Amino acid sequence: MKILIVDDHAETKCFGIIKECQKQGIEVEIKKAINPALRRICYEQQDIDAIVLDMGLGIYKDSYLLEVRGGDRVLRELLRRKYNIPVLIFSTTDSFYKDKCDFVVDQMTEWNVVQEQEKFYSFLEKIAEQ
Numbered sequence: 001m002k003i004l005i006v007d008d009h010a011e012t013k014c015f016g017i018i019k020e021c022q023k024q025g026i027e028v029e030i031k032k033a034i035n036p037a038l039r040r041i042c043y044e045q046q047d048i049d050a051i052v053l054d055m056g057l058g059i060y061k062d063s064y065l066l067e068v069r070g071g072d073r074v075l076r077e078l079l080r081r082k083y084n085i086p087v088l089i090f091s092t093t094d095s096f097y098k099d100k101c102d103f104v105v106d107q108m109t110e111w112n113v114v115q116e117q118e119k120f121y122s123f124l125e126k127i128a129e130q
Helices: 015-023 034-043 070-081 114-129
Strands: 002-006 027-031 050-053 059-061 064-067 087-090 104-108
Touching (some): 002 034, 015 027, 050 070, 070 087
Parallel strands (some): 087 104
Antiparallel strands (some): 059 064
8 A cells, every 4th residue: 555645844744644654564655745746646646545635735936935725736636637546634724625525535633632643544444445
């Protein structure tokens, strides 16, 4: 099983998720920016079983911040392409598209709270069902 984490601070913010995946033998791939993540999802998604997504990713052009809701761009593209890859939003930033996407399993905001960790374990169970 492989989970793609799309987060510009994945090593620190998603440390608990990464550690738990390693413990369970789940492969983790990290993309820290929207364009590499979209390329990976849109053109090489066949081996991605699930996505952990930060909604507040910045979108830059020539070092200028254009947008701070890059996660919505990922959800919009998954919806447009009709990809049914399970997504767990791991962000305090809410999404405009979350309720329109039946593949969004849940949203968690932190790792160190038991109820939030339970959302991650439910996410893993959903992936295993597919």
